[in-house]
Amino acid sequence: MxxxxxxxxxxxxxxxxxxxxxxxxxxxxxxxxxxxDAEDGGIYAAAIQQRVHPWLFPHDHAFVAAHVGxxxxxxxxxxxxxxxxxxxxxxxxxxxxxxxxxxxxxxxxxxxxxxxxxxxxxxxxxxxxxxxxxxxxxxxxxxxxxxxxxxxxxxxxxxxxxxxxxxxxxxxxxxxxxxxxxxxxxxxxxxxxxxxxxxxxxxxxxxxxxxxxxxxxxxxxxxxxxxxxxxxxxxxxxxxxxxxxxxxxxxxxxxxxxxxxxxxxxxxxxxxxxxxxxxxxxxxxxxxxxxxxxxxxxxxxxxxxxxxxxxxxxxxxxxxxxxxxxxxxxxxxxxxxxxxxxxxMNSRKREFVAWATLASCIATPLFVAQLEIYPASQHLEFSRRPRTNGWARAFVWCREHTAQGDLFALDAHYITVEGEDAQNFRSIALRSSLPDYSKDGGVASVSPSLAADWLVGMAAQTGLNRMGDANRLARLAPLHVDWMVLPKASATSFPCDYQNDVAKVCRVPRPTP
Incomplete structure (x- = not known):
């Protein structure tokens, strides 16, 4: 009753x-x-940018378009x-x-x-x-x-x-x-x-x-x-x-x-x-x-x-x-x-306190968790605000100082590097890159025809941050890579045109015939 x-x-x-x-x-x-530009947001943002500007991503068009196809x-x-x-x-x-x-x-x-x-x-x-x-x-x-x-x-x-x-x-x-x-x-x-x-x-x-x-x-x-x-x-x-x-x-x-x-x-x-x-x-x-x-x-x-x-x-x-x-x-x-x-609750004051306590108990741990997931980035990232994330600033430099047809390489697991905060290279730099382990692996899972290309790109970039230049050149040159983005601490003798406190952008030399 x-x-x-x-x-x-x-x-x-x-x-x-x-x-x-x-x-x-x-x-x-x-x-x-x-x-x-983080996680799947970067995948969607890159696909939309490609639809607005069809000349973007000439080397990895299929990976950019497949997830939203x-x-x-x-x-x-x-x-x-x-x-x-x-x-x-x-x-x-x-x-x-x-x-x-x-x-x-x-x-x-x-x-x-x-x-x-x-x-x-x-x-x-x-x-x-x-x-x-x-x-x-x-x-x-x-x-x-x-x-x-x-x-x-x-x-x-x-x-x-x-x-x-x-x-x-x-x-x-x-x-x-x-x-x-x-x-x-x-x-x-x-x-x-x-x-x-x-x-x-x-x-x-x-x-x-x-x-x-x-x-x-x-x-x-x-x-x-x-x-x-x-x-x-x-x-x-x-x-x-x-x-x-x-x-x-x-x-x-x-x-x-x-x-x-x-x-x-x-x-x-x-x-x-x-x-x-x-x-x-x-x-x-x-x-x-x-x-x-x-x-x-x-x-x-x-x-x-x-x-x-x-x-x-x-x-x-x-x-x-x-x-x-x-x-x-x-x-x-x-x-x-x-x-x-x-x-x-039988009074206005008690009910207000109850609602406020409920909201705080739910919101506070989830808000703190979001801050911990993206510790090196602003909590609210908008396009007109300067980037605080060092990796994102390196990606912005790539967009502003490299050619649209250039191809980039990053470590296959670059989005899990400390301080990278899962920022997506393509959506920020608007440049082509070899497929990575995580996000492009998800794209290939939706479009199995890309699985072989994903495997080749991931294998070429696995351990890129730690390997020597000879191995980097042997892996990247056959794929016609022009640039690579590395952590600042990674050792390389390749010329690096840009560097900040966490990342650097370096040229991949063309192999001598």
């Missing part, structure tokens, strides 16, 4: 108004940080930048802020379906706003990245699709899912697992329908697995570098991170059912969340194994379904927290 509660001392409906939501989005943006994100951003007469970097920053606002708005709409109390909806939005940098189990993903990619926009689209499906607006939900698929096919594909679970549990015979849907999903995966080509050579070498593809290679705490959210939701739901009851949509969403978690883990265990002959499903990364599931977990958990504060 529902308990009738007194009105909350806070006007939470006003706290969910558009101006308040925009202000909270800006605060979330500042807590999350912004590093447009299956979606319309690069085309959308480049077209938008031209339409509103902004640079690509400014457009990406505005899109990142808009994507955060859309994520919070979508979270509010999902919470509105599940919870009647305004305080519960506010709690859901607040928890989501301050948890955007939360890592998603062992998937190598964050809930929202500190840079703009197709994932930044696919998440709110999937949440809006979920909200419409909970309201039984199937056609609108399908349209939003299709839009997410056009932007990011992989995230939409696995996000659809949750949407299909919700739809199945809404039927007249929910368990029978869900069992049929799960069986069909597993049968499709089996057919795709058997019909996909056997992976050999460079593809297997590449797969060995991606431990996050394979659930069997996750650490125990990563597996716990995948299982804990549905277990917690089911446990708290069982307690609430005995005390105040739960809404039908709230109960439905939690059951769908638990069922989808088990389904995606089962798909990964059966069809995404490192020892398997066929790695196609592993490359599609079914464990990315946890991304949307984490977002739903935060929405429901935040709603319960807001509901709890509504029940227990």
């Amino acid at each position: 529902k308990v009738v509660r007194s009105a909350s001392p806070w006007k939470t409906e006003k706290l969910l108004s558009l101006p308040a939501l925009l202000a909270l989005s800006l605060l979330s943006f500042c807590i999350l940080g912004y590093h447009p 299956n979606g319309v994100f690069a085309w959308t951003v480049s077209s938008l930048a031209a339409l509103i007469h902004l640079s690509v970097t400014s457009c990406l920053a505005l899109l990142q802020l808009a994507a955060i606002a859309a994520t919070l708005w979508a979270s509010s709409e999902v919470a509105k379906v599940c919870f009647r109390q305004g305080s519960a909806r506010f709690g859901a939005v607040l928890v989501m706003a301050f948890s955007l940098s939360l890592p998603v189990a062992g998937t190598a993903l964050y809930l929202t990245d500190p840079y703009c990619t197709a994932r930044s926009i696919s998440l709110p689209l999937l949440l809006f699709a979920l909200e419409h499906l909970l309201r039984r607006r199937v056609f609108a939900s399908a349209l939003l899912l299709a839009a997410a698929f056009v932007l990011h096919p992989v995230m939409a594909l696995w996000g659809a697992l949750l949407l299909c679970s919700v739809w199945a549990l809404q039927r007249r015979h929910p368990m029978r329908t869900f069992a049929s849907y799960s069986g069909a999903a597993l049968l499709i995966c089996l057919m795709v697995y058997l019909l996909s080509p056997v992976d050999q050579g460079a593809l297997r070498v590449l797969a060995a570098t991606r431990s996050y593809w394979f659930l069997g290679q996750w650490e125990w705490y990563e597996v716990l991170g995948a299982l804990a959210p549905p277990v917690l939701l089911l446990w708290i739901l069982s307690r609430h059912e005995k005390t105040r009851g739960a809404g039908a949509e709230e109960r439905l969403l939690i059951h769908a969340h638990a069922a989808t978690t088990l389904l995606c883990l089962l798909i990964a265990l059966l069809f995404a194994r490192s020892s398997a002959a066929h790695l196609f499903i592993a490359r599609m990364q079914p464990l990315r379904a946890l991304h949307l599931l984490y977002a739903v977990f935060l929405i429901v958990a935040g709603g319960w927290i807001g509901d709890f504060l509504h029940e227990t």
